[in-house]
Every structure is written in C-alpha cells, then in structure tokens.
Amino acid sequence: MKYFPHTAEDIQQMLDVVGVKSLDELYAEVPEELKLHRELHLPEGKSEIEVRQIIGELAEQNKRLVPFAGAGAYDHYTPSVIPYLAARSEFSTSYTPYQAEISQGTLQYIFEYQTMMADLTGMDLSNASMYDGATATAEAMMMCVAAAKKRNRVLVSATFNPAVLAVVRTYAHFHGVDLVEVPAKDGQTDRAALSALLAEDNVAGVLVCQPNYFGIVEDFTGLADECHAHKALLAINSVASTLGVLRTPGEWGADIAMGDAQSLGLPLSYGGPYIGYLCVKNALVRKMPGRLVGETVDADGKRAFVLTMQAREQHIRREKATSNICTAQGIMCLYVAIYLSLMGPEGLREVNDNSYAAAHLLHRLLTESGKFEEAFPGQPFLNEFTLRYKGTDGVDALRKRLAEAGFLAGVKAEGMDDCLILAATEQRTEKEIAQFAKIACS
Amino acid sequence: MNRTVYSPLIFELSKAGRKGYSLPASPCAEYKASQLPAHLLRSQAPSRLPEADELTVVRHYTNMSGNNFGVDTGFYPLGSCTMKYNPKINEELAALPGFTAVHPAQDAAYAQGALKLYDEVQRTLAEVAGLSRFTLNPYAGAHGELTGLMVIRTYHLQRGDTKRTKIIVPDSAHGTNPASAAVCGLKIVEVKSTPDGTVDVEDLKPLLGDDIAGMMMTNPNTLGIFERQIPEIARLVHECGGLMYYDGANLNPMLGVCRPGDMGFDVMHINLHKTFSTPHGGGGPGSGPVGVREGLEDYLPNPQVCFNEETKQYELRHNPKALGSVSPHLGNYGILVRAYAYLLTLGKDGIPMAGKLSVLNANYIKECLKDYYELPIDGLCKHEFVFDGLKAKYGGAHSDASHITTLQVAKRLLDYGFHAPTIYFPLLFHESMMIEPTETESKETLDAFIEVMKKIAQEALEQPELLQNAPHSTPVRRLDDVKAVKDAKFSF
Known part of the structure; x- marks a missing residue:
C-alpha cells in the first residue's frame, strides 16, 4: 500500500519494542465481543489508474450546463492563478495555525482576507471566515440574541433564499431563538410589517439580504436607525461580489454583515466548499464567533500574526463559547484573498x-x-x-x-x-x- | 520552510493603476451597474483592495507559502488531529470540471454522477462505522457534532418526549462537545474520569434519568485509551432512554477492528479531514458526515440523497421528518470527492491496516520515550497517548515554578523541524502533551522524532535556556499574544 511506509521488518522491530507479538495483539484490551471478526464488506483496494477511471466516469455523468x-x-470566473497557488501544499497540508511561528503563511493570508472583507462590507472587522453564507447567517442570528441578553426574538425577511432560511430556521429551532418571518411585499421586505414587529420592543436583531432571493436590490434607507431606536441589531446578508458596487452594509448602518463569498472566485463545485463571511462593528468583537487573526510582534520585535481573542472560542470556553465553530474555511479564504488581489x-x-x-x-x-x-x-x-x-x-x-x-x-x-x-x-x-x-x- | 519570514502584505505591494486580471468586453456596453439608483450604490470604490499585476501576486503567495509548515514538509505528532498524508490523486480528481463546474441548482437528473459518488461515500462510511446511513451535508467536525445532536433531539421530540434537555459529556471531552451541545440548546452534565482516564461508571449512574437526551463519548478517549466499559455505559444510557453519540475524532485506530455501531453508539460524526485523508487546509474546508443506526435515518438533515429503485435514478429528497437543514446543498462536496478517492484506494484491506499501523506507531513512540517523559497512564494506547510533561529528573518537578514546561518543549521541537504535539489538552493533567503519529509516518521518521525528543530532555537538564527562549530557527520567534489582544489590530 503506497501510503504505508512500513516494511515487514519495520513492523516486527516495532512490535518487539512495544512488547506484543502481532498487530492484532495491540487491541488486546478491546473486548472480543465488540470486535468485527470479519472483513469489511467493501471492494479490494484499487490502483491509481482504476481510481482515476471510476471517479472520472462519475464526473462525466454530470451534464455540463x-x-x-x-x-x-x-x-x-476563477483566474487560473488561484487554483495554482492554492494547491501549494505548504498551504493545503498545514494545520490550523496554533503554532504561529511556523504558520505565518496561513495567518498572513487570513489577515489579508480580513482586511479585504472589512473594506468590501464597510465594517470595522471581519473574522477568519465561516463555513458558508447560510451558517454565517445563523451565527449572526445567535450573535444578536447573545448581544441582547434578555431578548430572544429575531426577525428575518421572507426575501431570503428559502434554502438559507431553512438552515437559519433549523438553528433557531434548536437554539431556542424565536425567529419571526417578516413577509415580502412586491418582492421586497415589507417595511410596514417590519416596523410593527419592531415596535413591540422585544426584538434582538433583524436579518435582511441584498440582493434578495428574487435578485432585487432592496432599499434599506432608515432601517438601521429604526432597528437601533428599538434596541435591535441590524444584520445584512449580501452576495459578496456585488459589494464591489452596491451600497455596503456599513453604509446602511448595519451592525453585522454576513453572507457567502463564493462569488469571489470560488468554483460552483455542486454547492461546496464555499465560504461564509462575518464582519462586525468594533463593539461586537467579543460576541463574534469563529477564528480571528490579529497583528502583533515576535520576540525580536518583527511584525507577525497570531490567532487572537481566543477566550471567545470553544477550546477555551467550552459550553460558554460564542459558537461551536472551530475551523474557518482555510483554503477558500486563500481563494478570496488571491481573487481580490488580482481583481x-x-x-x-x-x-x-x-x-x-x-x-x-x-x-x-x-x-x-x-x-x-x-x-x-x-x-x-x-x-x-x-x-x-x-x-x-x-x-x-x-x-x-x-x-x-x-x-x-x-x-x-x-x-x-x-x-x-x-x-x-x-x-x-x-x-x-x-x-x-x-x-x-x- | 523560509529561514527568515517573508513579511510583506499584498497591500504593501499595491500600486494604483496596476491590474492582475483580464476580462472580455461587456456583452452589451450600454448597460452598467452605475445605472442603478444612486442611493443603492456604494459611495466610493473599496479603497483598501490592492492593485497588483499577476506576477506580483504569484510571487507574493508563493513566498508566503514558505512561511508555513505542512504535512508535505514535515511530521505532525499532533494528538486528536490525525495529520496523515493527503494523497495527490485526490486533489486532481476533485478538480475535474465534471464536479467543479456543476451548479447546485442543476437538477438531479443532470448530476447523477455526483449523486452516485455521494451515495457511495455514505454507504462506505456506514459499513466502516457499523451504522445504517450517513448524511455528508455537515461542513466540519463541529458542524457534524451539532447535526448529530440535532438528530438526537429530533428523535426525542418526535416521540413526544420533551423533557430530555441534558447531555452527558466526559470531563476529558474535546471542547467542541460541550460547545456544540450548547448551540443545540442542551444543558451539559459532566461525568468524571477515573484515575486511569476512562469514564467513571459509578459517577455516571446517578446522572441518568428521564431528562437525559444522550451521552457524547469518543472511544478511544482523548488519552488514547480504549473505554472497555463501553457496553455497560451504552446499556445504562439506553436504559434511561438516552442515545449514545460517538465523536469520530478518534476513529482512525478502530478502522475495521471495532466499529462504533457495534460498541453501542447510535449517532456519530466522522472528520473526513482526519480519518479519510482530506487536507486540513490550514483550518478548512473540512467535512463532518453524520451517521445513524437503523430507525434514525429519517431525521438526517435535508436535502437527503436517495436512490429511486423504480426509476433507477438518484434523487434529492426533502423529508418532512428530517431535523431541518444544516446546509443549503450537499455540504463541502469537493471534499467528498477526495475522500472517495482515498476510500477506493485503501479498500477493504487498506482501511483496517491504516488503523492498526497508526496504533503501532503511537505505541512505539510511547515505549521509546516513557523513560524521558512522564507517562501518567501505562499500558497499550490506541492511535495516541498523553505525556504529562518531562520527567522530573529532566525538567524539574511540576511543583517547582522554574520547571521546564510542555510549551517550552513544544516550541523547541519547532527548531528541529517537527510540528508540536497538541499541548495542554486533555485538561486532566497540568503539562499534557498529546502525541498522535498516524500510520503514514515511517519508522525512520519516528526514530528521528524520538531522538530529538530525547535530545530536548537532555537540553532541559543541561541548557534549559535553549528551551525557555525557543524557537530560535523558525521564520518568526515567540509571539507576543498579550499585545495582540491589548493593541487589537485585525486589518491592515
């Protein structure tokens, strides 16, 4: 097996050091009745030529539309430079950059990504990315509730893509968020209905999207002021690429900007991997989910980058963390950074x-x-x-x-x-x- | 890796007027986005995006990559992370246009190959796990955990059993376990470990009741020790009406030998980026498929991939009994292609062998180093084990404030071209150093690592300042974490 370097002699020498007679004896403490005692019902291992044929044929069975x-x-379009550079194994085979001294490459491009996304959305700062736009929207919803403390209601516009809404609704159901849908009128968020709901003064946050499911560029004039007057946060989900020309969440006065950044150079890939982004105003940084890269110096005073504000995260805070997320979207984050560098x-x-x-x-x-x-x-x-x-x-x-x-x-x-x-x-x-x-x- | 850090940021290489792209002429030049109503447009162009030519961009990221350590550069003895080799054929096949150019809105009839691959992966995982069915929609391990807990809650709720709001988690569990449970709206009840690091069954018994939704475990546990009492634990949890959740982070050593389903688990997630060789990518994209035993399949998230026996076609189904959706489409699809290539390559013999060799490698390192590093729990380990820092004779007693810490050992390892182990986890010991070599590392690599670890022990005794100030030969030296928080700066 080409991925296993062990020769028969290596195995024997190592078993001797460990003090057991066979590989099976390494499982001596596992109760016999729990063991499989049969072969897996799977095909024999395949050569690279066969693997290429099998998967190549499956690829061809998808019609190119x-x-x-x-x-x-x-x-x-994904410029050819992007997959070429992102395939460098120094990037792709590295781990989460906990050991900052040997992970500056990853930390630098995340820092660049954060800068670019904050600029694009007109917000103060961006995190190191989320799984996708739908889960980023769900995280934004949970952030609104966490920031509001005693309010549990979040309003969501019916003009969201139903597939995104389904994810947000699922998170709300299990997380105990009172998610209320604001109806659409003429393909836009019904502002009168939204105002009526806000007037109840029990809303933690409002989620709207831009352009919306129908492709309409919605007019959010006055929306942030209205939300803030009722002590609710405003979170705007945008298709990232469109922020190159459209009024930004920052300019609309949003507290949170989130969405999918697949539109910034990522292939369609039958739905993934994509990348979610989440940007906030400074006041919300400690409520923010996900990884965050910050600038600092090393022992010689050289500029360097590091994962920071980790006191928010699951590996430190366990059940009191701002989210359970423990990865970012890594290589997809690099895709976005290179895309925006080129464009x-x-x-x-x-x-x-x-x-x-x-x-x-x-x-x-x-x-x-x-x-x-x-x-x-x-x-x-x-x-x-x-x-x-x-x-x-x-x-x-x-x-x-x-x-x-x-x-x-x-x-x-x-x-x-x-x-x-x-x-x-x-x-x-x-x-x-x-x-x-x-x-x-x- | 670079000897000195490549430090510029792309913004520092930017010059107004340069461009790194080319586009065709507009299909209809009379239309421009600026024709949208002015109040819907941004007031000025994004001012901090760089302007750079193509070669500048290529050199920048190429040089930047040299600041990174990766599996292709060197060995990661990183506990619970399963940093095995990432095969190259997987990357090439995942990049086939027949997968990458497919829009998720493309009807199932025109994506039969993609759906068949999804189903093949889920069926293979089900056989490996001893469970009935998998969803491949969750994006990562933590996302899989959350999805699995949603399955458990949905199971109880659809039976009208609304009292079950608590989940039992061992004190040695990964931090994501309690965090995922909290996002899922469950209260965490912690069960203690015995001195040998396994679940204390006597501590568990009084916790069980009709408010328990289930219990999360990983087996082998985070100390690399197989929980022998698992049949008894599963029986107790099932008797009280709860379900057993298996955190697949430590699945690698059990491959083909002992399956989670056969241990009594009902729901589990697998990290494809650990056990099934897809790259970690510096922290993503991962993939966290969730499997369930018979009877729970309907609760898996929508969309569900099904094979229609009548039409002989794969279909996407929205099942009304499902827990809801955790992703709009089929998860990180491109990662599934990579995992499938790996599963096909290993096959029925290679998959169990991966597990066994990972256990051999871990035990070999443990035996070779246990005279130098404190091994709190002796005996066979599985894919990983934990040292509680240096032995006192090399590093000083832990009670001595000037003892050599695990952090110092870890940083010194970087100087010798090895990644550090997972450190200060699990929380059961003060100086935890969790080592997982994986099966793809040769005896020569392990021997080199062992020699360096012995040398570091000797250095701790003779030249402790070498460790205290480590690392010395990395692209950058020890970082000021406090400054990063105090003078917070998250963008250029």
Missing part, C-alpha cells in the same frame, strides 16, 4: 458591470418576446431577476427544454410555480445569451 442560475451560487477595486467593478450587462440584456430579450413578464415590475436588479413565464407548457418543461440544449435555466421561484429566477455573470457571452433567449422564447 451553461449556468444562467444564481440562487446563492454564481458562475464568476482589485477596478476588476471587481468590471465584473459587476459585465454581469449587470449580461443580466439586463437577457432580461430585455426575454421580456420583449412577450413570453415572459417581470414578476415584480420595475424593481432594480444587478445580475439576477425573476420573470413570470407565460408559456403554456410551464416552467418545468421550459427548464427541461433549455437543459437539453445545454443551459441551466435558473431556479423555479419557491411558492411561485410560474416564475423563474435567472442570473448571469461576466462569463456569459452575447452569443450564449441570444441562444438562450431564442430557445426560451420559441
């Missing part, structure tokens, strides 16, 4: 401009045909939008027809069976857009 879909996962502010703007253009061109072609109409007329959108399909064959048949032609035609809007949520990125060409529209409208 050109995505016109978002719903939390966006087909932005810079200008590249990020261009990505957003081109995605905006691709989406608006598609929107125009589809609505002009008369086969589609806006589900929420006149609402502003960036690169994702919701249309009602007027064809008699229905949305499912339409999506199937487009899939057969090689396109992923968005997602069916949950609870609106005749509606389709479509998205486009800078990777979609004029030709693809025209072809998609032609088939969709035929």
Whole structure:
C-alpha cells in the first residue's frame, strides 16, 4: 500500500519494542465481543489508474450546463492563478495555525482576507471566515440574541433564499431563538410589517439580504436607525461580489454583515466548499464567533500574526463559547484573498458591470418576446431577476427544454410555480445569451 | 520552510493603476451597474483592495507559502488531529470540471454522477462505522457534532418526549462537545474520569434519568485509551432512554477492528479531514458526515440523497421528518470527492491496516520515550497517548515554578523541524502533551522524532535556556499574544 511506509521488518522491530507479538495483539484490551471478526464488506483496494477511471466516469455523468442560475451560487470566473497557488501544499497540508511561528503563511493570508472583507462590507472587522453564507447567517442570528441578553426574538425577511432560511430556521429551532418571518411585499421586505414587529420592543436583531432571493436590490434607507431606536441589531446578508458596487452594509448602518463569498472566485463545485463571511462593528468583537487573526510582534520585535481573542472560542470556553465553530474555511479564504488581489477595486467593478450587462440584456430579450413578464415590475436588479413565464407548457418543461440544449435555466421561484429566477455573470457571452433567449422564447 | 519570514502584505505591494486580471468586453456596453439608483450604490470604490499585476501576486503567495509548515514538509505528532498524508490523486480528481463546474441548482437528473459518488461515500462510511446511513451535508467536525445532536433531539421530540434537555459529556471531552451541545440548546452534565482516564461508571449512574437526551463519548478517549466499559455505559444510557453519540475524532485506530455501531453508539460524526485523508487546509474546508443506526435515518438533515429503485435514478429528497437543514446543498462536496478517492484506494484491506499501523506507531513512540517523559497512564494506547510533561529528573518537578514546561518543549521541537504535539489538552493533567503519529509516518521518521525528543530532555537538564527562549530557527520567534489582544489590530 503506497501510503504505508512500513516494511515487514519495520513492523516486527516495532512490535518487539512495544512488547506484543502481532498487530492484532495491540487491541488486546478491546473486548472480543465488540470486535468485527470479519472483513469489511467493501471492494479490494484499487490502483491509481482504476481510481482515476471510476471517479472520472462519475464526473462525466454530470451534464455540463451553461449556468444562467444564481440562487446563492454564481458562475464568476476563477483566474487560473488561484487554483495554482492554492494547491501549494505548504498551504493545503498545514494545520490550523496554533503554532504561529511556523504558520505565518496561513495567518498572513487570513489577515489579508480580513482586511479585504472589512473594506468590501464597510465594517470595522471581519473574522477568519465561516463555513458558508447560510451558517454565517445563523451565527449572526445567535450573535444578536447573545448581544441582547434578555431578548430572544429575531426577525428575518421572507426575501431570503428559502434554502438559507431553512438552515437559519433549523438553528433557531434548536437554539431556542424565536425567529419571526417578516413577509415580502412586491418582492421586497415589507417595511410596514417590519416596523410593527419592531415596535413591540422585544426584538434582538433583524436579518435582511441584498440582493434578495428574487435578485432585487432592496432599499434599506432608515432601517438601521429604526432597528437601533428599538434596541435591535441590524444584520445584512449580501452576495459578496456585488459589494464591489452596491451600497455596503456599513453604509446602511448595519451592525453585522454576513453572507457567502463564493462569488469571489470560488468554483460552483455542486454547492461546496464555499465560504461564509462575518464582519462586525468594533463593539461586537467579543460576541463574534469563529477564528480571528490579529497583528502583533515576535520576540525580536518583527511584525507577525497570531490567532487572537481566543477566550471567545470553544477550546477555551467550552459550553460558554460564542459558537461551536472551530475551523474557518482555510483554503477558500486563500481563494478570496488571491481573487481580490488580482481583481482589485477596478476588476471587481468590471465584473459587476459585465454581469449587470449580461443580466439586463437577457432580461430585455426575454421580456420583449412577450413570453415572459417581470414578476415584480420595475424593481432594480444587478445580475439576477425573476420573470413570470407565460408559456403554456410551464416552467418545468421550459427548464427541461433549455437543459437539453445545454443551459441551466435558473431556479423555479419557491411558492411561485410560474416564475423563474435567472442570473448571469461576466462569463456569459452575447452569443450564449441570444441562444438562450431564442430557445426560451420559441 | 523560509529561514527568515517573508513579511510583506499584498497591500504593501499595491500600486494604483496596476491590474492582475483580464476580462472580455461587456456583452452589451450600454448597460452598467452605475445605472442603478444612486442611493443603492456604494459611495466610493473599496479603497483598501490592492492593485497588483499577476506576477506580483504569484510571487507574493508563493513566498508566503514558505512561511508555513505542512504535512508535505514535515511530521505532525499532533494528538486528536490525525495529520496523515493527503494523497495527490485526490486533489486532481476533485478538480475535474465534471464536479467543479456543476451548479447546485442543476437538477438531479443532470448530476447523477455526483449523486452516485455521494451515495457511495455514505454507504462506505456506514459499513466502516457499523451504522445504517450517513448524511455528508455537515461542513466540519463541529458542524457534524451539532447535526448529530440535532438528530438526537429530533428523535426525542418526535416521540413526544420533551423533557430530555441534558447531555452527558466526559470531563476529558474535546471542547467542541460541550460547545456544540450548547448551540443545540442542551444543558451539559459532566461525568468524571477515573484515575486511569476512562469514564467513571459509578459517577455516571446517578446522572441518568428521564431528562437525559444522550451521552457524547469518543472511544478511544482523548488519552488514547480504549473505554472497555463501553457496553455497560451504552446499556445504562439506553436504559434511561438516552442515545449514545460517538465523536469520530478518534476513529482512525478502530478502522475495521471495532466499529462504533457495534460498541453501542447510535449517532456519530466522522472528520473526513482526519480519518479519510482530506487536507486540513490550514483550518478548512473540512467535512463532518453524520451517521445513524437503523430507525434514525429519517431525521438526517435535508436535502437527503436517495436512490429511486423504480426509476433507477438518484434523487434529492426533502423529508418532512428530517431535523431541518444544516446546509443549503450537499455540504463541502469537493471534499467528498477526495475522500472517495482515498476510500477506493485503501479498500477493504487498506482501511483496517491504516488503523492498526497508526496504533503501532503511537505505541512505539510511547515505549521509546516513557523513560524521558512522564507517562501518567501505562499500558497499550490506541492511535495516541498523553505525556504529562518531562520527567522530573529532566525538567524539574511540576511543583517547582522554574520547571521546564510542555510549551517550552513544544516550541523547541519547532527548531528541529517537527510540528508540536497538541499541548495542554486533555485538561486532566497540568503539562499534557498529546502525541498522535498516524500510520503514514515511517519508522525512520519516528526514530528521528524520538531522538530529538530525547535530545530536548537532555537540553532541559543541561541548557534549559535553549528551551525557555525557543524557537530560535523558525521564520518568526515567540509571539507576543498579550499585545495582540491589548493593541487589537485585525486589518491592515
């Protein structure tokens, strides 16, 4: 076995040192009735050539569709530099950077990531990342409750992606959070309903998202002041890439900014690994879950980086920790840092401009045909939008027809069976857009 | 590793006007994001993002990587972390476009290969664990723990048993156990260890009652000792109506020899990044599949991957009995591809052999060093063991304030090109040093480590200042942790 270096002679010598006769005798203290006493019902070990064939065939069984879909996962381009650098085994095979003296590489890129995410969201600081946008949103919810002390109610807008909402609802159920959904009106958070709930003065936090499930860029004017007047925190979930152009959570006055940063150069990968981000105002740093890297000096006075504020974390605080999370998203954090290093502010703007253009061109072609109409007329959108399909064959048949032609035609809007949520990125060409529209409208 | 630290940050290499990307022309130049209503746009571009050309970025991160230690650079005797070799074929297969380019919204009909791989991994894990079914949706070990506890609570709640709000956790447990239980809304009841480090069954008995949801354990425990009383413990917990939870952090030594399901556990998580060779990545992405015994499958989180016997197709199912969702899609899917490659490579003979050799390696180090380091619990260990610091004759008595500490030994190890063991855990001893070599390390590597550990013991006796000021030859020296908190700075 190529991963085991032991020769028969090595094994014998080592067994002699340990003072047992066989490998099985190393388990002498395990009660016999607990042992398996049979082979595992699994195939024989395979050679690298066979493993490559088996998994290669599975990869080929997935149809390559050109995505016109978002719903939390966006087909932005991953520059070739990123996987090339992130594959360096000094990064990928290292452990969590507890031993800071030999982990400066990991700590440096996390510090860069934290700087970039704080800048992008307009917040004071970022943690070292979370699993994904959904769990980051759930953590934000629990943070609101922990910060409020005596309040247990959190409001969440119904304009969240239902798949994210399902995760948040699950955490709320088990953590004992009174999660109340604020209904949507015309595809946006119903502000009147939200105000009425806030007026009860028992709300710890409010969770909203941007752009929302339907792709609409919501107007949060006055929302932070209203939340703060009722002693509630405001947490805004944004698609990270869009913050290159959209008003930031910081500018809206949010206390917490969270979401998924898959849109910053991570491949679609059938849903993961992605990366969640969580940024806060300074006042909330001690309530923050997850790893945090800080700057310090070494014994020679040289600048260096270290995991810090660990008194919040599970390995110190056990059940009193701010969260049970004990990893960040490591290599995905490196992906984001390299992506933003390459793109810079200008590249990020261009990505957003081109995605905006691709989406608006598609929107125009589809609505002009008369086969589609806006589900929420006149609402502003960036690169994702919701249309009602007027064809008699229905949305499912339409999506199937487009899939057969090689396109992923968005997602069916949950609870609106005749509606389709479509998205486009800078990777979609004029030709693809025209072809998609032609088939969709035929 | 770099002899001296590569220290610049990308922001210090930035120059206005440089760019490291190229994009095609807009598909429709008349549209620009700035056409959105002004109050929805950010007032200025992100001012701290760097501007850098491609080579600057490539050199920056290449040089930065040299500041890091990794499994490919050297040996990690890191207890409870199972830092085994990360095979390269796994990386290559996970990067196939047939996986990476699939959008999660792609219908199951067009992702049959991806779903089949998911099901193959879950079936293999179920056989290895002696359980019925696994979900691969949890993102990490701690996330798996949380998911497993949600399964346990859902089981009780759906039977109308609402009183069970407490969970028993040994005092030697990983910190994530109580933290996950707290996030799951459970109260923690701690059970004591006996002097030999195993669960004190007599201390457990009075804790059991109709308010107990279950008990979390890892076996072997955090001292690397097999809990021989596990059948009795499982019987007691089951009799009081609770379920047994297995923390899979220490699964590696039991592979193919003794399965958690056969020990009496009902629910468990596995860390694919420990036991099944996927890279730790400097702290992620991991993967924490959760398995359950027969009768609990419905409670696993949505979406559930099922094979439809009629259509012969894999499907994604939203089961109304499920605990809810812990991830929108199928977890860290790319990590599952890596684990599958490893499971296929090892097969039915390789998997048990991995466990046995990991136990051999741990016992070998223990026997070779027990005259130099204090071994509080003698006898066979499994994949790991714990020393309680240097023996007094080398490091001084623990009661002596000037004794050589475990931290000092750990930092001195870095000078010799080894990662430190897990230190000051478990909390049962003052100077814990937890050593887990894994099966992928050769006798030569172990011998070199053993020699260095002996040399450090000698240094402790003769030149203690070498340890007190260690490390000396790492890219940076001992860091000022206090300053990092006092002058908190989290961004450039």
